[in-house]
Amino acid sequence: MAAKPRPSQRAVPVIGEDSRAGAEAARLDLGILEGHLGYFVRRLQVEIFQQLITALAPFNVRPAQFSVLVLIERNPGQPQAAIARSLNIERAALAKMLHELERRGWIQRLPSVDDGRSHALFLTGAGEDALTRIKALAQDHERRLERRLGARRYRELAALLKDFG
Amino acid sequence: MAAKPRPSQRAVPVIGEDSRAGAEAARLDLGILEGHLGYFVRRLQVEIFQQLITALAPFNVRPAQFSVLVLIERNPGQPQAAIARSLNIERAALAKMLHELERRGWIQRLPSVDDGRSHALFLTGAGEDALTRIKALAQDHERRLERRLGARRYRELAALLKDFG
DNA sequence: TATTGTTATACTCTATAACTATA
DNA sequence: TATAGTTATAGAGTATAACAATA
Numbered sequence: 001m002a003a004k005p006r007p008s009q010r011a012v013p014v015i016g017e018d019s020r021a022g023a024e025a026a027r028l029d030l031g032i033l034e035g036h037l038g039y040f041v042r043r044l045q046v047e048i049f050q051q052l053i054t055a056l057a058p059f060n061v062r063p064a065q066f067s068v069l070v071l072i073e074r075n076p077g078q079p080q081a082a083i084a085r086s087l088n089i090e091r092a093a094l095a096k097m098l099h100e101l102e103r104r105g106w107i108q109r110l111p112s113v114d115d116g117r118s119h120a121l122f123l124t125g126a127g128e129d130a131l132t133r134i135k136a137l138a139q140d141h142e143r144r145l146e147r148r149l150g151a152r153r154y155r156e157l158a159a160l161l162k163d164f165g
Numbered sequence: 166m167a168a169k170p171r172p173s174q175r176a177v178p179v180i181g182e183d184s185r186a187g188a189e190a191a192r193l194d195l196g197i198l199e200g201h202l203g204y205f206v207r208r209l210q211v212e213i214f215q216q217l218i219t220a221l222a223p224f225n226v227r228p229a230q231f232s233v234l235v236l237i238e239r240n241p242g243q244p245q246a247a248i249a250r251s252l253n254i255e256r257a258a259l260a261k262m263l264h265e266l267e268r269r270g271w272i273q274r275l276p277s278v279d280d281g282r283s284h285a286l287f288l289t290g291a292g293e294d295a296l297t298r299i300k301a302l303a304q305d306h307e308r309r310l311e312r313r314l315g316a317r318r319y320r321e322l323a324a325l326l327k328d329f330g
Numbered sequence: 331t332a333t334t335g336t337t338a339t340a341c342t343c344t345a346t347a348a349c350t351a352t353a
Numbered sequence: 354t355a356t357a358g359t360t361a362t363a364g365a366g367t368a369t370a371a372c373a374a375t376a
Contacts, residue, residue: 028251031239032300033232036307037319038213040326042228045210046253048203062342063207067198074196081357086193088211090344095359117352117357135197142201153325154202160322161205164314227365246334255367260336282334282375 048145055141059134064089065097066138069131072107072121079118106130213310220306224299229254230262231303234296237272237286244283271295 033039052063061069064087071083084094098121101107106127109119123131146154198204217228226234229252236248249259263286266272271292274284288296311319 028236028243028247029239030251031235032303033235034327036303037310037314037323037326038210038217038228039232040323041206041210041213043253044326044329045203045206048206052203063203064343067204070196070198071193074194078193079357082193086195088208090346091358092345092347092360093343095357099359112357115353115357117350119358138197138201145202149202149329153329156321157325158202158205160318160325161202161209162199164209164318229366244334255369256335257337257369258365258367277334280334280376284335 055137076122077120220302242285
């Protein structure tokens with residue numbers, strides 16, 4: 001079928017309500033995607049992470065590494081499994097990540113006194129120093145995001161997302 | 166340093182306002198992550214996509230493939246670059262994805278009449294049939310998501326995310 | 331010169347499975 | 354038997370660079 005499909009090449013851009021000056025490229029019709037929350041959540045998440053990665057580039061830290069460092073700082077002595085559960089990271093992935101953070105001299109793994117199987121995680125002094133500066137960069141990023149979204153939208157989004165856990 | 170770090174193994178779970186019955190595992194203190202919108206956007210996005218992937222599993226379709234099929238259906242004859250731009254997908258990644266969709270017999274690439282470099286994209290009959298059913302599964306998923314978030318929160322989130330473009 | 335589609339590479343993430351050592 | 358940590362693998366997503374054909 002469709003041996004001779006109509007070449008319905010409509011160069012007419014289907015733009016939505018957003019018709020700013022010099023809209024660079026034609027936006028296509030999103031169809032049913034307009035009704036899918038996940039599409040918009042994904043786009044926002046990608047934009048935020050791209051900017052966060054750029055913001056943390058001076059320390060070559062990825063968002064996931066940042067979140068692990070923060071949890072270790074706030075919950076010293078916890079085993080890997082607890083960190084992994086709290087952040088929804090696979091144990092295997094976390095182990096690899098911790099090797100890298102240990103190689104950089106930012107974290108320590110000490111044998112747990114309670115449980116011979118587990119490691120108690122701590123930041124080193126260098127890790128604390130690095131994280132202090134990384135957190136400052138992350139806060140700058142967050143303030144830029146707040147400006148980008150507008151203070152009201154930022155606040156409402158945060159409230160909606162936080163009380164759904 | 167920290168030759169003898171205090172074994173501050175506090176098994177006391179730091180739980181927030183969410184103290185449901187049988188809170189399975191101790192939630193750790195998220196620290197500064199509580200103030201980062203990206204953290205919560207990411208968690209929601211991961212949950213939505215995991216459920217969507219499960220919902221679309223009968224057709225072995227990934228979210229990105231789904232969005233490409235929808236855009237081709239709604240914008241027949243468009244070249245690959247237009248799809249890639251609209252969905253924020255790399256041209257190279259889209260080319261690979263289209264090969265797979267073509268292999269399944271869901272899409273066609275015809276030489277563009279306007280531009281010798283580009284391919285005009287169309288769904289095949291089989292592609293239209295598949296997409297009709299895939300969209301139904303996606304809609305079921307969306308209704309589950311709406312129930313999961315609550316109708317009010319779902320509606321407010323959608324409104325906030327859609328008008329930020 | 332710039333753009334379209336393509337191939338190739340690399341790196342991250344994610345998901346599994348299998349293994350050890352402990353519980 | 355279950356759990357903690359490790360290693361290995363495979364798949365998907367993302368980001369680049371390079372190339373041929375065309376504009």
